[in-house]
Amino acid sequence: MKLTGMVKAEEVKLNEVAKPTLQASDDVILHIVRACVCGSDLWNYRGIDHVAEGHNSGHEAIAIVEEVGDDITTVKPGDFVIAPFTHGCGHCAACINGFDGGCLNHQDNFSNDAQAEYMRYQHAQWSLIKVPGQPGDYSEGMLKSLLTLSDVMPTGYHAAKTADVKRGDKVVVVGDGAVGLCAVLSAKMLGAAQIIIMSRHEDRQKLAREFGATDVVADRGESGIKQVLDLTGGTGADAVLECVGAESSTAQAMAVVRPGGTIGRVGLPHMANMNPAESFYRNVKIAGGPASVTTYVKGGLLKAVLDGQINPGKVFTKTFALDDVDAAYQAMDKRETIKSYLVVSD
Amino acid sequence: MKLTGMVKAEEVKLNEVAKPTLQASDDVILHIVRACVCGSDLWNYRGIDHVAEGHNSGHEAIAIVEEVGDDITTVKPGDFVIAPFTHGCGHCAACINGFDGGCLNHQDNFSNDAQAEYMRYQHAQWSLIKVPGQPGDYSEGMLKSLLTLSDVMPTGYHAAKTADVKRGDKVVVVGDGAVGLCAVLSAKMLGAAQIIIMSRHEDRQKLAREFGATDVVADRGESGIKQVLDLTGGTGADAVLECVGAESSTAQAMAVVRPGGTIGRVGLPHMANMNPAESFYRNVKIAGGPASVTTYVKGGLLKAVLDGQINPGKVFTKTFALDDVDAAYQAMDKRETIKSYLVVSD
Structure with a gap:
């Protein structure tokens, strides 16, 4: 499958890698529908933060559940979900107090590798957010707003x-x-x-x-x-x-x-x-600090988007195919778009 | 009159200085009844913060109003008052929002020279707090609690x-x-x-x-x-x-x-x-940050003290005459007392 990877400062490309597999009982494998480029990805792209070749800091996606670990009871294959960049457990002192961005149970609390065809989503039980229906039930504008719920809107x-x-x-x-x-x-x-x-x-x-x-x-x-x-x-x-x-x-x-x-x-x-x-x-x-993505989205932001009360998806002012991911980074880097939207699959 | 002054690290003494006079229309001259030594005075006493010889950072007192500037309408000579270490105006954006410790109208928002017989209290109109009756109406324990309202209790x-x-x-x-x-x-x-x-x-x-x-x-x-x-x-x-x-x-x-x-x-x-x-x-x-002394004391702490709901004066575990001010500093420096209480006048 295709996964975006850093080549060097000012350059990313798609690499052909093995499709991710379940590695823990609370993992979920996601088939990405839409992804995007984040302002925080630019710290790497611009060479301000240094990351290894092949690294992908993409962490925003809406997706279809492909496969679930043994302990997952909240979603099943075929479900349409928002994949928050944070992975709270939902029951530690941080999550209970509404700070799932600082979950005490998950050292690996942040996503990577979301600018890809598939991703392994860790600690999915509480953090993944189910969306009613299927992607095809929504307009592209609504999909854009749903995608912002994985990071920028709750942030x-x-x-x-x-x-x-x-x-x-x-x-x-x-x-x-x-x-x-x-x-x-x-x-x-x-x-x-x-x-x-x-x-x-x-x-x-x-x-x-x-x-x-x-x-x-x-x-x-x-x-x-x-x-x-x-x-x-x-x-x-x-x-x-x-x-x-x-x-x-x-x-x-x-x-x-x-x-x-x-x-x-x-x-x-x-x-x-x-x-x-x-x-x-x-x-x-x-x-x-890091946002309480799941808390806010379950707590009201998803409803506000689905009801049309807010339309944060308007921040996506240019659309790219995953194959053109370097152009998507470039457009954001040069401020030719507010945020680059990546169409990955139907 | 007598005013405490820094001699060098680990030494203060009383100096004979001119009695302070009104210098601005919102000044009040106070005749100190009780004062004390603050933990923050020890930053100077221990030589960690450097101050000029003769400097006195004392900023906690209960007192009798001796003389008032032309613009003062809230207190009159003979009134018994708490002298907060902060000098809010009561009507700027900081004071209105309950942060008189950061009053926007008074650059000189903090007291000095309170370990003395008399002090010039600046910007007194809103900040000084009147206490019912006279010092003689209260027990020494109540005077101690009233004195804490100038700093440590609201802090x-x-x-x-x-x-x-x-x-x-x-x-x-x-x-x-x-x-x-x-x-x-x-x-x-x-x-x-x-x-x-x-x-x-x-x-x-x-x-x-x-x-x-x-x-x-x-x-x-x-x-x-x-x-x-x-x-x-x-x-x-x-x-x-x-x-x-x-x-x-x-x-x-x-x-x-x-x-x-x-x-x-x-x-x-x-x-x-x-x-x-x-x-x-x-x-x-x-x-x-710096406490909202007047806000809190007028807002309820004075009542809580006068009603006997709280008794913060218990932090004063040793009493000294103003003449023994160096011993009062020493006792705090060596942790022989929690806080040193200074009896200045009746």
Whole structure:
């Protein structure tokens, strides 16, 4: 079968590999229907994070269950499922408290190898999410929105939830990638009164407004900070959703949050350290981490998508066949698309 | 008048200085009744933080109003007051949101020079807290509890509030100084089901149990962490109240919080940096900062003290005359007392 693999910085290709097999009693083998490229995959693609040749960090998919391990009772072959990038057990102290992204029972809590024809999905019993019907029952637009439920939509929602966004809040979203845009949508769902997105790209600004952004700030650095402070009455936002993870975006987030406000971080931290005194003296709360995908999707996001209440699939602005996966990476790398959608099978 | 001043590391003495005068229209001159020594004063006394000769970081007092600036309408000469170490305005975005420790209108938001006969109290209009009657109406025990309301009791309460302690929570308190003990009392007030204090000193362990601690862990490092994890069913605490601010205590706090749990920090950070990835991957929330003294005291802590619901004054286990201020510092430095109480005037 075909599996995407890193060749070197700025290049991935499809390799022919053996179809994965069940290796544990709680494994499920998935036949991938749709997959995609994540902003976090670009850390590897751009050579910022170093990974071995052949590695694939793809971790977003909707799929058909092909085969199940002996302990699996929640899904059966032929079921249509969302495959979260997290693999919570559902019953440890982390999962019970709604943080399946930090499941205490699974060291191997994150997916890989999803940009492929088949994948081995570990610890599937609680974490996989069944979707009613079959892929053919849904429009391509609905499939796109269902695919966002494997990562970017719950991740954006996690930024808003951990930043404790409440009705009437002033919210700033740092990052205009798919996660940032889903964070806008989430802040809107949670009742934010003002949602300012920091974005320099016209296509993303447009979608952000469609998703609920009330203001767009294109400048960064001192000028961008000043504009956000002006927009929030001089004081900064109640909640800042940090959807990048870079040193500059984190500094930006810290500069626009009000005293006692909260930063919800969902971008993988790519920085040396944080100054513990800066947040302390301003009573800024720093929250967030890997999203609670299964918790949120089962808890309401799947229903919100199926009901048409939200349409996060709009972040996919270019579609590629799996055979063209390098072009899919390139388009995201060059910001020719917000997020690249991969059609794998019918 | 007499004012405590730093001589050099391990030595303070009383200096004869001019009585302070009103310098701004929102100043109040206070005649100090009782003052005390704070754990944070020891950072200076021990030479860890360097301050100029003659400097006094004392910032806790109950007092009689001696004189008021033209803009002061909330207190008048002769009133008995608690003098918070923070000086919120009461109406900026920080104060309105309950974070007067980070008041946006007052750069000079923290007290100094309280270990003295008189002090100039800045920005007094909203921040000073009136106490019914006169000092002579109260027992010495009640005066002690009222004095804790200028800092350590609301600071301990801030640790518990920012760590979001809720009914039924498992809580760990790191630090067994006066703030740590007040944090135990606060966790109890907020309904915590389990309160574990990390303490190596018998007098503090005893008072912690009286204040509501259910368990005491004397060991630190790996052994202390293991004991806390065992006590919390292997998973760590919902909330950790970090009441020291040192690198080792912060590491201890991080090691005993469950995934998705919160660390409420109230110890002034004395460390180089925090690893942003450690808290991220475990979804640990880092909150806290300078306490919301006026907010909490007016909001209920004063009533709780006056009603006898709480008796935080028990943290004062040795009493000194202001003339013996160096002995008061020494006793705290050598841990011969939990907190040193200074009798300044009747």
